[in-house]
Amino acid sequence: LRQGATLNTWILYIQYACSFGVELVMNNAAVLYYTDEFGLSTEDASAIGFMYGSMNIFARLLGGYASDKLNLKYGMRGRLWLQL
Numbered sequence: 728l729r730q731g732a733t734l735n736t737w738i739l740y741i742q743y744a745c746s747f748g749v750e751l752v753m754n755n756a757a758v759l760y761y762t763d764e765f766g767l768s769t770e771d772a773s774a775i776g777f778m779y780g781s782m783n784i785f786a787r788l789l790g791g792y793a794s795d796k797l798n799l800k801y802g803m804r805g806r807l808w809l810q811l
Contacts, residue, residue, distance in 0.1 A: 754780045 754776050761772035790809070797805030 750780070750783060 757779060758769070758772045758776040761767045761775055762769060765772075767775070794806050794809050797809050799805075801808070
């Protein structure tokens with residue numbers, strides 16, 4: 728419980744909350760974009776927007792797994808290499 732009191736934890740929390748909020752907005756904006764620009768029905772545009780959001784689940788999973796593996800082998804430098 729003490730880790731929640733550190734400044735680094737709160738900075739990470741705020742960054743994650745902001746990035747997740749942007750992702751939700753972009754998923755909704757994508758549906759409107761597909762309906763306006765490509766003339767798709769709401770259902771079709773929503774399906775494409777859902778696929779984009781679902782793809783993020785797997786990308787985060789694989790990125791976290793790779794980051795953890797590189798951290799075990801190379802330490803923090805391995806995590807930074809993954810970001811490049």
